[in-house]
C-alpha cells in the first residue's frame with residue numbers, strides 16, 4: 001500500500017543573498033548564503049505515489065494545476081523517481097499558509113516540503129543534509145528551508161558539497177522581521193532568469209561574489225555575537241548590492257515599486273530617530289524589516305502613515321521541516 005507523507009516547511013529570508021548560479025543544472029550557487037527561517041509563512045505538502053495514477057497530479061491550495069504549469073514540480077518528481085526506483089505517478093497536494101497575495105510564498109518552502117515529502121513517500125530515508133541537497137535541485141533558496149533559525153548554505157563545488165546547515169537554532173535572542181506586503185505589479189523577471197542575466201551581463205558580478213564572501217564571514221560573527229545592528233547593516237548593504245546588480249544588467253531590470261522606496265525611506269527615518277531597524281528585499285517589491293520585538297509598536301505606527309495595518313506582518317524565527325506519515 002502506498003503511503004502518504006505530509007511535510008510542513010517554513011520560508012526563509014536571506015540576509016546574505018544567493019543571486020547567481022555557477023552550474024544551472026546542478027543548481028550550484030556562485031556564493032554561499034545565510035538566511036533566517038520565519039515562523040509565520042509556510043507550505044504544507046503531501047505526496048502519495050499511486051500505482052493506479054496515469055499521470056502526476058499536482059494541486060495547489062485545492063486547485064489542480066495544468067501539467068504544463070507544473071513542469072518544474074514534475075521534473076523534480078522525476079528526480080526522486082530516478083533516485084528511489086519508484087515508478088508510480090504521484091498525487092501532490094500543496095497548500096501555502098501565507099497571507100493572500102503576500103508575494104512571500106517562495107519556492108523555498110515549497111521545494112523544501114516537496115523534497116522531504118516526495119523522497120519519503122518514495123521510500124528514501126534521507127538525512128537532513130541530503131534533503132537539503134535534494135531541495136536545492138528544485139530551487140536554490142529551498143536548500144536552506146530544511147532547517148530552522150539562522151542557516152548557511154555552503155556554495156560547494158559539486159552536488160555533494162553544496163548543502164545548508166543550521167548555524168543557530170533555536171534563536172535565543174530578540175530578532176524578528178516585519179514584512180511590508182506591497183502590491184505587486186507584474187513581476188518583471190523571475191528570480192531564475194534575473195540572476196542568470198546578471199551573471200552573464202553585469203560587469204560588476206565578480207565584485208558581488210567577492211563582497212558576498214566577505215559578508216558571509218562578517219554575518220556569521222554578527223549572529224554569534226547576537227548583534228542586531230551588525231546583522232541588519234550587513235543584510236541591508238548586501239541586499240542593495242544585489243539589487244544594484246539588477247540595475248547594471250543588460251537589459252537592466254528591478255523589482256522595486258514606488259511603495260518599496262516609501263518603505264525603505266520610512267525605515268531610514270526610524271533609524272535616524274534612534275530605532276534599531278534595517279531592511280532587506282528579494283525578487284519582488286516587499287520590504288522585510290529586521291528589528292527587535294520590543295520596537296514592533298513604534299515601527300508599525302510609523303509605517304502605518306503609508307500602509308494599512310494588514311500590510312504589516314510580524315514574523316519570528318521559525319523551525320525546520322516537520323514530517324508526518326500516514327498509511
Ligand code: DP6
Nearest residue numbers: 014017018139140141191192282283
Ligand atoms: C533573491 O531560490 O527563487 O530570494 O534557484 O532559480 O529557484 P532558483 O531561485 P530562487 O532565488 C532566490 C533569490 C533571493 C535570494 C535568496 O533567497 O538567497
